[in-house]
Amino acid sequence: MSVELVRLATTGSVDDGKSTLIGRMLYDTKQIFQDQMEAIELASKNRGTDYVDLALLTDGLRAEREQGITIDVAYRYFATPKRKFVLADTPGHIQYTRNMVTGASTADIALVLVDARAGILEQTRRHAFIASLLRVPHLVLCVNKMDLVDYSEERYNEIVEEFTEFATRLDIHDLRFVPVSALHGDNVVDESERTPWYAGPSVLHLLENIYVASDRNLIDVRFPVQYVVRPHRMEYQDYRGYAGTVVGGVLKPGDDVRVLPSGFEGKIKGIDTYDGPVDEAVPPMSVTIRLENDLDISRGDMICRPHNQPEVGQDIDAMVCWLTDASSLRRGAKYAIKHTTRWARALVGDLRYRLDINTLHRDEEADLLSLNEIGRIRLRTTQPLFYDEYRRNRETGSFILVDESTNATVAAGMILGAAQ
Amino acid sequence: MSSYRLSHLSALEAESVHIIREAVAEGERPVLLFSGGKDSAVLLWLAMKAFHPARLPFPVMHVDTGHNFPEVLDFRDRVVAGLGAELVVASVQEAIDEGRVVEETGPRASRNRLQTEPLLKAITDNRFDVVFGGGRRDEEKARAKERVFSFRDEFGQWDPKNQRPELWSLYNGRHRVGEHLRVFPISNWTEADIWQYIERENIELPSVYFSHRRMVFERDGMLMADSDHIERFDHEQVFEAVVRFRTVGDMSCTGGFASTAATVAEIIAEVSASRITERGASRADDLTAEAAMEDRKREGYF
Numbered sequence: 001m002s003v004e005l006v007r008l009a010t011t012g013s014v015d016d017g018k019s020t021l022i023g024r025m026l027y028d029t030k031q032i033f034q035d036q037m038e039a040i041e042l043a044s045k046n047r048g049t050d051y052v053d054l055a056l057l058t059d060g061l062r063a064e065r066e067q068g069i070t071i072d073v074a075y076r077y078f079a080t081p082k083r084k085f086v087l088a089d090t091p092g093h094i095q096y097t098r099n100m101v102t103g104a105s106t107a108d109i110a111l112v113l114v115d116a117r118a119g120i121l122e123q124t125r126r127h128a129f130i131a132s133l134l135r136v137p138h139l140v141l142c143v144n145k146m147d148l149v150d151y152s153e154e155r156y157n158e159i160v161e162e163f164t165e166f167a168t169r170l171d172i173h174d175l176r177f178v179p180v181s182a183l184h185g186d187n188v189v190d191e192s193e194r195t196p197w198y199a200g201p202s203v204l205h206l207l208e209n210i211y212v213a214s215d216r217n218l219i220d221v222r223f224p225v226q227y228v229v230r231p232h233r234m235e236y237q238d239y240r241g242y243a244g245t246v247v248g249g250v251l252k253p254g255d256d257v258r259v260l261p262s263g264f265e266g267k268i269k270g271i272d273t274y275d276g277p278v279d280e281a282v283p284p285m286s287v288t289i290r291l292e293n294d295l296d297i298s299r300g301d302m303i304c305r306p307h308n309q310p311e312v313g314q315d316i317d318a319m320v321c322w323l324t325d326a327s328s329l330r331r332g333a334k335y336a337i338k339h340t341t342r343w344a345r346a347l348v349g350d351l352r353y354r355l356d357i358n359t360l361h362r363d364e365e366a367d368l369l370s371l372n373e374i375g376r377i378r379l380r381t382t383q384p385l386f387y388d389e390y391r392r393n394r395e396t397g398s399f400i401l402v403d404e405s406t407n408a409t410v411a412a413g414m415i416l417g418a419a420q
Numbered sequence: 421m422s423s424y425r426l427s428h429l430s431a432l433e434a435e436s437v438h439i440i441r442e443a444v445a446e447g448e449r450p451v452l453l454f455s456g457g458k459d460s461a462v463l464l465w466l467a468m469k470a471f472h473p474a475r476l477p478f479p480v481m482h483v484d485t486g487h488n489f490p491e492v493l494d495f496r497d498r499v500v501a502g503l504g505a506e507l508v509v510a511s512v513q514e515a516i517d518e519g520r521v522v523e524e525t526g527p528r529a530s531r532n533r534l535q536t537e538p539l540l541k542a543i544t545d546n547r548f549d550v551v552f553g554g555g556r557r558d559e560e561k562a563r564a565k566e567r568v569f570s571f572r573d574e575f576g577q578w579d580p581k582n583q584r585p586e587l588w589s590l591y592n593g594r595h596r597v598g599e600h601l602r603v604f605p606i607s608n609w610t611e612a613d614i615w616q617y618i619e620r621e622n623i624e625l626p627s628v629y630f631s632h633r634r635m636v637f638e639r640d641g642m643l644m645a646d647s648d649h650i651e652r653f654d655h656e657q658v659f660e661a662v663v664r665f666r667t668v669g670d671m672s673c674t675g676g677f678a679s680t681a682a683t684v685a686e687i688i689a690e691v692s693a694s695r696i697t698e699r700g701a702s703r704a705d706d707l708t709a710e711a712a713m714e715d716r717k718r719e720g721y722f
Contacts, residue, residue: 002427034695072565072583075557077610084428086608098585105587213425227441231474239473245438245589250424274469282424286437286470299445323585338590341445398588407571407594409584 003079006212008087009107009136011100011127016113017144021182022076022089025204028189031078073099082208092123097357097372098323100127101412104134105398108212111203113142116149116179120162122358128163129357132170133319133374133414135394137215139167140176140206146195147181153197169360171391174210178203216283217393221249221257222310223303224340224386224396229288241272241288242297244341247395248388249305251281251289258309259295260302260386267292283395300342302386310386310396315349315419316379319390320401320411322369327403329369329377329411337413339385339399346401349419350378369411378419390414429617436463436605437470438589439568440552443603444471446593447550450478451508451543453722454500456492456626457668459554461499462614463606465623467552468503479506481548483539485531485670486513487649492668495626510535510542527651532673536721540576549600550593553722558610559698562714568607574598576720602722611698615691619684631664631682642675666691666698 010018074089088103090096104110110131114124124141131139141163149155156179167175178187179195180203186192187202201209229241251257255268271281272288281287289303297303304310322329329348337346354366354375362376369375390397401411426434444450452467454460464480471477480500484493500507512531515521515538524530543551557564567583569591584592593601606614618625636643637656644650646658650672663676664687681690691698713721 002425003429004425005428005431035697072580075564075608077558077608079610079612084610084613102585102587106589216424218424226438227445227471229471229474233473233475236473241473243441243470245434272472274472282426284431284434284438285426286434286441288472336594338592341442394588398590400587400590400592402592402594407592407596409586409592412585412587 003081004083004213006083006085006207007106007108008085008111008207009090009100009103009109009131010087010111010113011090011092011103011130016092016115017182018089018092018113021113021142021144021180021188021203022087024182024185024188026076026078028185029078029080029204031076073103080204080208085207092127094123094126094358095372097126097130097374098321098412100130101134101321101323104131104136105394105412107131107134107136108215109138109140109207109210110136111140111142113144114159114163116143116145116155116159119159120166124163125166126357128167128172129170129360132172135171135391135414137212138174138176138210139172140178140203142178142180142203144180144182146179146186147184151179151181151186151194153195156198176200176206176210178206217248218250218282219248220308220310220388220393221251221255221303221305222247222388222393222396223251223289224342225297225299225301225303226341227299228297239290240294241290242303243286243288244303245286246281246283247340248283248393249308251287252279253277256306257291257303258306259297260304260309260312261384262296262301264295265306266295300340302340304386310388311418312384312386313418314381314384316381316385316387317352317416317419318377318379318399318413319374319416320369320377320413321374322371322411324403324408324410325371326406326408327410329375330367334404335401335410336404337379337381337385337399337401339387340396342383342385344381344383344385345404346382347380348377349380352376352378376416379413387415389417429613429620432606432609432613433466433469433617435589435608436466439591439603439605440467440470442591443550443552443569443593443601443605444477446591447601449546449548450550450552451481451546451548452476452478452552453554454480454482454496455554455669456482456488456496457554458614458618458625458629459556459606461623461625462609462617463552463554464499464503465621466605476503476505479508481508481510481542481551483510483535483542484512485535485672486511487531487647487670487672489626489628489645489668489671491628492626495624499624508542508546510538512538514538515541527653527656529651530672531670533716533721536576536716536719539722540720543576543600549595550603551600552603552605554606555604555722556609556611556614557607560713562717566604566607566717568604569593570602570604571595572600572602572720576600578602578717578720580714580718611691612688615684615688619688626668628665628668628676629687631662631680633660634663634676635659636661636663636676640675643677644675645671647671
């Protein structure tokens with residue numbers, strides 16, 4: 001049986017017991033090595049902490065260790081016989097919203113932790129909101145520290161009810177709950193006997209079994225051209241292939257396609273890989289497409305189907321998260337924009353509102369977005385983008401803004417649609 | 421629908437190929453760093469796949485410490501010639517001879533840190549602006565925090581506190597003349613993934629990875645290859661042993677261990693049973709300080 005790659009994002013603070021939960025999963029799936037364990041035991045002792053601080057495993061930067069905080073997204077890897085996990089672990093404080101957004105942008109599953117004693121806090125709502133904004137398809141709420149509430153079913157149900165109620169305001173299509181004690185290992189890897197009233201699976205069992213393959217968009221064919229392959233070799237004299245990553249739909253030889261922006265139509269002659277031609281290509285395969293007819297196609301063009309093409313436009317409404325403290329987003333500012341494999345320039349026509357990510361209140365008086373702030377903007381681009389709503393396709397619905405003077409990535413954007 | 425599901429190796433491969441193509445499309449003069457180690461062998465293999473049937477659209481660069489395993493140099497030349505690629509060699513010996521760097525002395529001398537100068541010089545001299553490396557986030561804690569597209573200023577420096585956020589599969593390759601990007605296409609691969617992929621794709625590796633007889637001496641719990649390049653302490657006795665190397669760098673900083681694993685399948689079994697990381701098992705250079713790698717990387721190291 002083949003192993004599947006699944007991307008997770010976890011968020012929360014040390015207080016929620018997140019490190020303990022992750023540490024336990026890594027330890028129980030045998031991903032922490034003896035020399036790493038010895039190194040962090042020693043480092044913990046040097047810092048005068050009386051427990052083994054698993055954050056030291058990945059808090060690799062000098063500044064992080066000196067200040068005892070996680071500054072950046074930490075990537076950790078673990079595997080079970082069924083799945084290999086890429087875990088983006090992000091700090092939970094509001095000043096790290098940009099890290100949470102980064103981690104959530106590629107996640108299949110978001111793990112959000114709450115302390116059973118404290119219940120749903122402002123930060124829990126914020127984490128859930130970010131997961132829903134970034135369209136993480138599955139959200140697992142781990143109600144941790146159940147040992148400190150005597151494994152109370154009543155307390156657990158209160159939290160589940162309160163969170164479910166809040167989640168109706170968000171766009172979360174798969175929501176799960178697990179009562180957990182990370183410290184004692186209840187329902188982390190194995191199902192606990194101390195929660196007989198809970199019939200569901202453990203956290204790891206959920207992570208291993210949540211069906212993620214159907215989260216890809218297999219309906220709308222989208223193939224942004226990355227690179228034109230011209231071999232200049234005798235045996236491939238007339239070869240012209242369009243290399244790229246399938247970000248939507250299923251492509252097959254013989255399919256009719258349309259190419260944007262030209263609008264030219266053609267037929268797929270073959271789909272090549274180094275290992276030979278394939279009968280079909282699906283997300284997220286990287287392939288090279290050949291067409292029957294010679295069309296003028298270059299990087300940044302989009303291959304789609306004649307009767308199912310993305311939106312084509314230069315005036316776009318989007319949600320953005322501002323990622324830098326070096327500047328703020330203001331109306332009238334211009335940036336470079338990268339969308340799929342295409343670069344253009346973009347003008348911020350309007351800042352419609354800034355969202356308070358704790359209360360979801362919209363501040364329409366706001367005149368700028370600063371670091372970690374999220375708002376709705378309208379953009380005008382110098383060239384048309386070939387996009388879908390972010391909720392339909394995370395790849396063709398996302399973009400970044402880049403400061404043209406520093407080349408820094410300053411904003412992450414999620415397209416809502418054509419400007420209203 | 422099961423045919424639409426990719427195995428984890430295919431998913432990792434697709435991600436890496438995407439990154440490689442993206443970097444080449446956005447750069448002017450790419451180059452791929454090739455040490456002859458398993459990670460760079462996988463990286464080179466992925467790059468070849470990314471542009472097939474075209475030839476590799478960029479040269480391959482080796483930073484030669486002058487203390488390499490001869491088997492690894494043979495392997496390097498054979499692989500590069502097989503691909504019809506151009507090889508650029510940045511030489512540490514030359515840097516020493518020209519007085520650009522000063523060699524360490526004594527039994528603990530290592531040319532590892534000295535690689536940074538010739539590496540950066542070759543990047544500048546050749547005006548390379550995209551430099552592919554085989555770093556993985558699981559191998560070391562400073563690497564774990566590095567971006568896939570990792571920006572370097574005109575001094576080749578990495579600033580870990582000022583990295584570009586990286587979201588979705590949108591990589592920002594913009595840079596000014598004189599600056600460059602280190603690009604790490606196999607960031608998300610683990611040691612186990614590398615070995616499984618080598619097995620699946622039947623990728624050739626230098627012979628030092630596999631069990632063989634060799635004259636060695638013991639240091640810091642590792643079996644170091646005996647050679648003219650390493651001075652021994654008086655108490656360090658040379659003996660013959662059946663060993664292999666889990667990572668392959670310079671002879672002065674790579675330690676081996678007793679092993680009878682002679683095939684990729686046997687190595688996979690051995691690695692999955694190991695309770696020690698590959699760097700802990702084999703890299704003398706990382707045992708010196710908690711932040712050794714971060715410090716080297718800030719200066720422009722791999």
